[in-house]
Amino acid sequence: MEKSIHKPRVVIIGAGFGGIFCAKGLVGSNSHITIIDKQNHHLFQPLIYQVATGFLGINDVALPIRSLFRGKENIDIVMSEVTGIDTKNQLVLTNNHSYEYDYLVIGTGAHYHFFGNDNWQPNVKVLKTLADAISLRQQILMAFEKAEIETDVTIRRTLLTFVVIGGGPTGVEMAGAIADVINYALKYEFRNIRRHDARIVLLEAADRVLGGMRKSLSQYTKKILEKKGVEVHCNKTVQDILPNKIITKDETIEAETILWAAGVRANNAASWLGLPAAKNGGVLVKDDLSVEGFTNIFVIGDNSCLMKKDRPLPALASVAKQQGKYMAKVLNEKLDGREYKKPFRYLDMGTMSTIGRNSAVAQFKIFIIKGWLAWMMWGVVHIFFLTGFRNRITVFLTWSWTYLTYGIGSRIILKNPKK
């Protein structure tokens, strides 16, 4: 095909919130879109902690990228890993092929990082991908199974100790959900282990949990977690993490399950572009989300670093989503030969966090809300924002079922397959 008659090619790397909403906005446009992702699915990250604790199943929170764009002829999906970008020849390089672009959108997200203590990584679980969630769930469920038949009291205690590091939304939600699992599941389904055999510890280095929210909500969250049986320790820095052991200034905790939920860093797309990493590890972008020195390369979501009052915009799903939508507007204008003049503005819609069954906190510009009503609101909002019509129904049904029965529905342990 001759270059002169080809449709403009847009390559989107990463099918997270940013990439998906950008592509959605370009469906049917006069362009050829290629979405490259190393996974075959878009993940609704705000709910993966529910997969890790057995409340939801895989299909509730993940959608095949192909099915999202089923029948959309101008959108190609490539499941492959990007190895680099040749900006001179406008090529995205993967293990298998290279893909030409006229416009490039990068949204490859972030990963957990360890503040210089990468040696801790093998000793903790993280919760970023769906595979992480399944692996964590497997570990939590197996801990109960092993403890049920363990006669050594010390080993049993270690099996049933769950330490969550980081009191942000993920840490709070995980600690609350693990407590729910223990409070309800143990009660009816195990004969030998009892509630008081289990210990859940939430460690936060700052002086309160949910530091991004108002103080009163942090206090409320701590109170509810403690009521559920979670030990909440603030001002507690981790000194070292060994296998099944975590050391703080005044305590050494032996725990089968240690979850690291203490801070993310952007994936290193900057190096693909030959740029230094920005403050958050990502790529510094201008307020039209383009990268300095390139008029046709844009970075969105957790991967980008858009400075607002000397701080990068937070790594939130809502930021990525708004940037993806904005990106589509910019590109649609460009494809029509015009320029979109408005800069990107993040509209803060508020933040929410559940603390397990019946409790949540939410903070909006003009009001805050907590307790059962906030929890219901959290549920409604998350069902509304879920990607995919069918998922909304299944999540609604699953949650209703869980609420009524106190049971958790996704608890199958998969051992290694025999060939």
Add this chain to the structure above:
Amino acid sequence: MEKSIHKPRVVIIGAGFGGIFCAKGLVGSNSHITIIDKQNHHLFQPLIYQVATGFLGINDVALPIRSLFRGKENIDIVMSEVTGIDTKNQLVLTNNHSYEYDYLVIGTGAHYHFFGNDNWQPNVKVLKTLADAISLRQQILMAFEKAEIETDVTIRRTLLTFVVIGGGPTGVEMAGAIADVINYALKYEFRNIRRHDARIVLLEAADRVLGGMRKSLSQYTKKILEKKGVEVHCNKTVQDILPNKIITKDETIEAETILWAAGVRANNAASWLGLPAAKNGGVLVKDDLSVEGFTNIFVIGDNSCLMKKDRPLPALASVAKQQGKYMAKVLNEKLDGREYKKPFRYLDMGTMSTIGRNSAVAQFKIFIIKGWLAWMMWGVVHIFFLTGFRNRITVFLTWSWTYLTYGIGSRIILKNPKK
């Protein structure tokens, strides 16, 4: 606790259809039941081929054993692997502990076997456990993804060739389901691969598929499979299986996916009892399902060998289920100090097999049925027999959705988790 006052202990090894229905019949009886299984779930095996092809999810076909017996105080669940049986001291031995029994029920099922060609095993997939199903699904889905970006025509052809060995119900159902996936999924969601790039081959050593059914149903099944694009080869013996290659007398087929569905053999519980393996590899039982030489040891399901006119009863879910129910009656009588005199009689309720969307065959004592009506009937029967109320709802909803949209719902590929 003194021996004289303990409740009679029943140990059930294996939570398949036999074990579960036996335990259900003993809920609330004057006994202490221990169910030992190496998995944490009961699996509805007749539908795992739908998990392997993405039509159903894990939670649709599997239920945690604990949740099946939630709140049933006389039933203990142990997730552990049995290593042997000490019949002299009446102990079941596991990796961790030993469990005393007064009555022992063994139902550990069967596995695929290779008629003396165990070297083929690493080169094929099988479909027995849930992990097998997920592994097979992953392979099938990845084959499409790899083929979509593959430019070498020969490699692409190998990726998209699926060989199923064995024309019994599992083989027929798998071949039909893979054809449905290809016929519908490829059409709307892939841009580079087309229907004619794919090849599905069903190999059967005998002169017809579904050899257990009437000839007319075998012919109909072959016709429908061929209409869906499956190559059905009868009278075709496999000579060798190498990695991605299968050799028959007159053809060598290169295929990424080779599924072995040609015959099962009972798991070797006989050796636990110091007995020789019976004709089907299992334990020869009398018509009260007890083992020669023991009055308190019983074997049920695929694991048992109950001779009927010189042939063992077939390895079917319905046999296992009826034997489990019978077992509970026998034990309930024994627990009450009586003897149950009636021998076990298998009541043949008929057999069914789907051939994919819109077609099935079914054979009952007095009539046969095929086509769309048989397919609907197959669906209704399987929803009715599914274990668990909730699963019935989710499977019904999922199937309705699949029927209306031509989409398949469970297609998430899980890569290895990062720690």
